[in-house]
Amino acid sequence: MEHLLLVDGSNLLFQMFYGMPSRILAPDGRPVHGTLGFAGALLRSARALRPTHALVVFDGECQNPRAALDAAYKANRPDFSALPERETPFSQLPDIYAVLDQLGVKHLETDGCEADDLIAAYALACRGGAQVTILSLDSDFFQLIDETVRVYRYRGDRSVLCTEEYVRARFGVRAAQYADFKCLVGDPSDNIPGVRGVGPKIAARLLARFETLEGVLAGAEGEGEWPERAALREAVAQQAQRLRTNHALIRLFGAAALPFPPEALACELPDVRAGALLRRMGLL
Numbered sequence: 001m002e003h004l005l006l007v008d009g010s011n012l013l014f015q016m017f018y019g020m021p022s023r024i025l026a027p028d029g030r031p032v033h034g035t036l037g038f039a040g041a042l043l044r045s046a047r048a049l050r051p052t053h054a055l056v057v058f059d060g061e062c063q064n065p066r067a068a069l070d071a072a073y074k075a076n077r078p079d080f081s082a083l084p085e086r087e088t089p090f091s092q093l094p095d096i097y098a099v100l101d102q103l104g105v106k107h108l109e110t111d112g113c114e115a116d117d118l119i120a121a122y123a124l125a126c127r128g129g130a131q132v133t134i135l136s137l138d139s140d141f142f143q144l145i146d147e148t149v150r151v152y153r154y155r156g157d158r159s160v161l162c163t164e165e166y167v168r169a170r171f172g173v174r175a176a177q178y179a180d181f182k183c184l185v186g187d188p189s190d191n192i193p194g195v196r197g198v199g200p201k202i203a204a205r206l207l208a209r210f211e212t213l214e215g216v217l218a219g220a221e222g223e224g225e226w227p228e229r230a231a232l233r234e235a236v237a238q239q240a241q242r243l244r245t246n247h248a249l250i251r252l253f254g255a256a257a258l259p260f261p262p263e264a265l266a267c268e269l270p271d272v273r274a275g276a277l278l279r280r281m282g283l284l
Contacts, residue, residue: 001053001126001129001263001265002052002130002131003049003051003052003131003132004051004053004054004122004130004132004133004265005045005051005055006054006119006122006133006134006135007042007054007057007135008057008115008116008119008134008135008136008137008138008141009057009058009107009115010115011136011137011138012038012041012042012136012154013034013038013058013089013092013093013096014089015037015041015137015154016034016036016037016038016041017089020033020034020036020037024036024284026095026283027282027284032092032095032283032284034089034092035092035096035099035283036274036275036283038092039096039099039277039278040275041135041154042056042105042269043269043272043273044156045152045154048152049133049152051267052266053266054105054106054265054267054269055105055106055108056108057108057110057118057119058108058109058110058115059109059114059115060109060111061109064114065114066249069249070192070245070249072191073190073191073192073249074190074191075191099277099281102277103267103269103270104267104268104269105267105269106260106264106265108260110256113256116138116252117252117253117254117255117256119134119136119141120144120256121254121255121257122262123144123254124254125254125258126148126262127149128148129148130148132149133150133152133161134149134152135152135154136153137154139178139182140250140252141252142167142171142178143176143178143250143251143252144175145162145175145178146164146175147164150162150163171200172200172204172205173204173207173208179213179250179252180207180212180247181200181203181204182246182250183246183247184198184207184213184216185198185199185200185203186246187250190249192246192249193246195235195243196235197231197232198232198236202232205227205228206219206228209227213243213244213247217237217244219233220233220234220236220237220240221237221240
């Protein structure tokens with residue numbers, strides 16, 4: 001295996017469902033704009049990245065195991081239950097699955113874990129033995145970046161391939177420190193609070209001094225030198241339990257079982273445009 005492309009399917013679906021400029025309908029009148037956008041993003045990314053293997057992972061409908069750690073985790077996400085089904089992103093999953101089958105790309109819904117966990121498991125299993133690229137706008141994946149693992153943030157002509165250098169330049173920390181960085185500043189998109197008064201610059205300075213979240217907590221709770229104001233030291237020490245909960249929510253340990261061996265993910269994505277593909281399938 002030379003190059004594995006791991007696609008955060010739910011992330012890309014939501015990006016395309018809400019990001020396409022207009023509603024596009026199939027001949028039977030059902031919306032397929034998310035499907036068209038998803039197929040287009042995948043095919044354009046494949047042309048740019050040239051993977052030899054690929055897997056698309058979607059979040060399943062099971063209870064999120066992280067909710068047992070913090071009931072507020074992702075509680076700020078939209079509730080789609082009151083909407084007509086065809087007005088939700090999930091209504092287009094059957095068509096997206098059909099597109100992936102047509103392209104010969106394996107896909108699955110997770111059971112018992114988040115898509116992030118399974119993607120991390122594949123990335124860590126292949127680390128060092130193959131190039132791995134994760135297609136997602138979810139910055140949680142930055143913590144996995146190293147010499148062989150990268151994150152591709154698809155935004156059409158403004159897409160960015162994120163490497164160790166990108167993380168250092170953008171956040172002032174190493175990729176290996178990114179999970180600890182996010183613990184300190186919080187993550188509003190997942191409803192995870194950080195420490196009041198700790199923004200990105202202070203978090204980067206603390207990790208430069210103490211290396212890890214546990215090092216920061218030891219520094220705050222100890223009697224040694226503290227590089228920030230005293231009130232911030234007290235705030236960090238008081239939030240120790242919250243910060244350790246954040247770490248359990250944010251850290252991707254890669255412990256999920258792999259449903260397919262990586263070698264079984266071989267594919268050769270065709271050089272075809274999404275519109276032509278959907279027309280051939282009768283979706284346009």
